[in-house]
Amino acid sequence: MPTYDYLCKKCNESFSLVLSIKEHDEKKVECPKCGSQEIEQQITHFMTKTSRKS
Numbered sequence: 001m002p003t004y005d006y007l008c009k010k011c012n013e014s015f016s017l018v019l020s021i022k023e024h025d026e027k028k029v030e031c032p033k034c035g036s037q038e039i040e041q042q043i044t045h046f047m048t049k050t051s052r053k054s
């Protein structure tokens with residue numbers, strides 16, 4: 001499952017969550033520190049692993 005990185009806009013806490021695509025679509029993600037839903041999804045690094053062309 002992919003890992004999603006988030007940054008809370010309220011308290012600047014950065015955190016990552018492992019979610020299925022379905023969960024990511026449906027779930028309201030909250031900051032684990034302050035509980036805010038004002039969060040921003042960060043660009044994740046999972047593309048760097050597969051950047052090499054075959």
Ligand SMILES: [Zn+2]
Nearest residue numbers: 008011031034
């Ligand atoms: Zn927060």
